[in-house]
Amino acid sequence: MRWSDLPNVSCSVARAMSVVGDRWTMLVLRDLFLGVRRFEDFERRLGIARPVLSQRLKKLVEEDVLNKVRYEERPARYEYRLTQKGKDLYPVVMALRAWGDEHMPTGDGPPVVTRHRACGHVVTPKLCCPECGEPVQAKDMEALPGPGAHEIAHQPASRRSA
Template sequence: MDLLGDWWTPLVLREAFYGIKRFDEFQQELGIARNTLADRLRRLVDEGLMEKRSYQQDPVRYDYVLTEMGSDFFGVLAAMNGWGNRWLAGEQGAPVVFHHDRCGHQGEPEVVCGECKEPMTAADTHPRMGPGYPPHLAERPDIRHRFTP
């Protein structure tokens, strides 16, 4: 959440999924201030979600393209889109739907268990500390309580 703590960052990533690559295109589509966009793109590159690829030498200009890590963010945007379609869509229906190229159908994003492939919901899914949880936090009683079954 530190990386995505502002509303512009997911919007920049969304535009990248729509095929936007160039600074001016991002700026035009989002109506974002140039300095804010430059900051968000720099942060996305620094964090590994996007990379800069030179497409012009004089002056040097770059495309901003999703990395594998950035492409993996699709599930987050799809889940947010699904939530918006369910709770915020007007009478005309969902403003953005997903066409699944593999099966040829229009589908709703769903979070499923990687093992049993059944849907995961807040009612039947609970967080647990993983092996990479910071030890200094894992010792705190309030944190341990959060992860107690």
């Protein structure tokens, strides 16, 4: 499968990766959730080449993850704001951050922690069942064909004993 085929694949992960699946895009999203909005600020914080940053922001706007909003008339200057589709990526970015904190630590502890404004507690993402509230892991889950599945999705993956 080629990268350009991902948007048309019958797999939600593959289609999502076609939008956010490169390192620069994920770091741009991280910075957006930290409050960065302007091109020059992304460029400075990330050390990214202008053409690469421009391309990533343009794709996120085309995919309705961001809105490009003018904040100055002369010269015309823009900032980038998350749409609802973009805001819905927050749990993804938080989960990646938590994974990095756990499996790729610096030795000094997490570089960023997030505190819930309402209660003041530090939050670490945890996947829970919305019905019973129990934490879930891959071993607790069963993948079933959904209404949009194609034939290959109906075929179970072969299992090896551990």
